[in-house]
Amino acid sequence: MEQDSEPSNDNPKPSKSEKPPAAKGQAFIDEERCKGCSYCVVFCPTEVLAMGGRLNRKGYHLPEVVNPEKCNGCDMCGLFCPDFAIFGVRNKKKKDGGE
Amino acid sequence: MSDAPTNSTPTNPVEKLLRMERIPHIWCPGCGVGTSVNCFARALDKTDIDYDNLHVVSGIGCTGRVAGYVNVDSFHTTHGRAIPFATGLAIARPEAKVVVYSGDGDLFAIGGNHLIHAARRNIDMTVICVNNFTYGMTGGQVTPTTPYSAKATTTPYGNFEDTFNLPNLVESCGAVYVARWTVYHVRKLIKSMTKALNTKGFSFIEVIAQCPTLYQRRNKLGDGVMALQYYKERSTVQNGAPTVDVGLDYQSDIIVGEFVDKPRPTFMDKYNTRMTEILGNKFVPYEGVK
Ligand SMILES: Cc1ncc(C[n+]2csc(CCOP(=O)(O)OP(=O)(O)O)c2C)c(N)n1
Ligand code: SF4
Ligand code: SF4
Numbered sequence: 539m540e541q542d543s544e545p546s547n548d549n550p551k552p553s554k555s556e557k558p559p560a561a562k563g564q565a566f567i568d569e570e571r572c573k574g575c576s577y578c579v580v581f582c583p584t585e586v587l588a589m590g591g592r593l594n595r596k597g598y599h600l601p602e603v604v605n606p607e608k609c610n611g612c613d614m615c616g617l618f619c620p621d622f623a624i625f626g627v628r629n630k631k632k633k634d635g636g637e
Numbered sequence: 638m639s640d641a642p643t644n645s646t647p648t649n650p651v652e653k654l655l656r657m658e659r660i661p662h663i664w665c666p667g668c669g670v671g672t673s674v675n676c677f678a679r680a681l682d683k684t685d686i687d688y689d690n691l692h693v694v695s696g697i698g699c700t701g702r703v704a705g706y707v708n709v710d711s712f713h714t715t716h717g718r719a720i721p722f723a724t725g726l727a728i729a730r731p732e733a734k735v736v737v738y739s740g741d742g743d744l745f746a747i748g749g750n751h752l753i754h755a756a757r758r759n760i761d762m763t764v765i766c767v768n769n770f771t772y773g774m775t776g777g778q779v780t781p782t783t784p785y786s787a788k789a790t791t792t793p794y795g796n797f798e799d800t801f802n803l804p805n806l807v808e809s810c811g812a813v814y815v816a817r818w819t820v821y822h823v824r825k826l827i828k829s830m831t832k833a834l835n836t837k838g839f840s841f842i843e844v845i846a847q848c849p850t851l852y853q854r855r856n857k858l859g860d861g862v863m864a865l866q867y868y869k870e871r872s873t874v875q876n877g878a879p880t881v882d883v884g885l886d887y888q889s890d891i892i893v894g895e896f897v898d899k900p901r902p903t904f905m906d907k908y909n910t911r912m913t914e915i916l917g918n919k920f921v922p923y924e925g926v927k
Pocket of ligand 1: 697739742769772775
């Protein structure tokens with residue numbers, strides 16, 4: 539099948555001049571605990587993560603944060619992880635000093 | 638969900654409940670037991686249980702290793718004997734919360750008789766049974782929960798035996814709280830575990846979980862992601878469903894939910910009531926070994 543020559547514009551990257559909106563959350567990965575099951579990648583509702591090309595010391599494929607701005611800190615990745623190797627947290631709102 | 642403390646890397650909320658020096662654990666990549674423990678640690682965090690008064694007891698098996706990873710008073714018993722050990726503990730220390738965390742083979746094959754009597758007597762304990770439809774630890778033999786036609790090392794032509802319907806079995810024996818979830822239902826599982834932990838009497842949760850290494854592979858069912866997709870697509874939540882209707886077939890629809898929630902007096906309540914009836918104020922109600 540003919541491929542569109544235009545790159546997909548589904549996930550537009552924020553341009554340098556505009557400041558990207560602050561992410562609502564953040565995911566933390568402990569790479570040496572990971573066994574590469576990919577559950578966090580598959581069950582993240584906002585496609586923050588992807589399996590990358592890197593391996594950890596034991597040779598397991600690691601997930602990577604590819605769309606940090608989309609993370610809402612829901613912790614779905616953390617709940618599914620069988621190895622306690624990832625979790626998500628909500629960022630504290632900075633502006634009006636409270637939730 | 639915890640909030641990120643400013644200017645420092647937060648720690649995983651489950652770490653305080655696990656023996657982190659023993660992690661990475663022995664479970665295979667993608668093993669559902671790990672996800673269930675993750676949910677268990679978060680459920681414990683949501684209760685007011687005093688961790689000094691909490692005991693986790695396991696038998697033998699992949700799931701049986703849970704006792705070795707939780708950072709509370711725990712005991713790894715012999716195969717099938719988690720329930721008798723926990724029964725003694727629950728009776729000697731009625732103020733404690735006793736949790737039995739083990740596999741379907743450990744609890745329903747070799748340990749089946751103990752389990753039915755603990756439910757009948759309404760011993761005050763929470764039983765979490767990880768059902769992966771096989772004996773994981775010993776290489777994938779058939780169990781009383783292996784569905785009809787599923788392959789195991791001991792059933793190379795497919796299993797021909799009938800299976801136990803675990804929620805129905807424990808309800809018939811008298812359990813006061815009975816639920817089933819899969820490890821896809823992480824949030825509902827946490828909520829249900831919290832409820833079971835706060836329930837007085839014999840509470841039981843069946844956690845359907847994938848064994849990618851043995852059950853999935855031998856039956857050519859793909860990897861752990863495919864197991865979770867199957868749980869997602871074929872499960873329906875039916876709280877209060879009659880347990881007689883929730884039996885499982887090979888790769889069939891899965892009914893999940895809270896099926897039973899009906900309190901009744903515990904073993905200890907009944908003992909004290911009966912003895913008081915007979916002996917009156919000559920009887921000093923039993924309150925544990927002091
Ligand atoms: C008395 C005795 N019989 C048999 C065994 C071998 N054995 C160890 S674990 C196990 C079955 C484990 O299956 P299950 O309880 O379903 O747990 P899983 O490994 O699947 O989590 C068996 C038969 C044993 N350790 N002790
Ligand atoms: S916290 Fe939620 S949104 Fe963020 S990476 Fe994890 S699953 Fe995705
Ligand atoms: S053999 Fe199966 S149950 Fe045991 S750790 Fe591996 S995946 Fe889990």
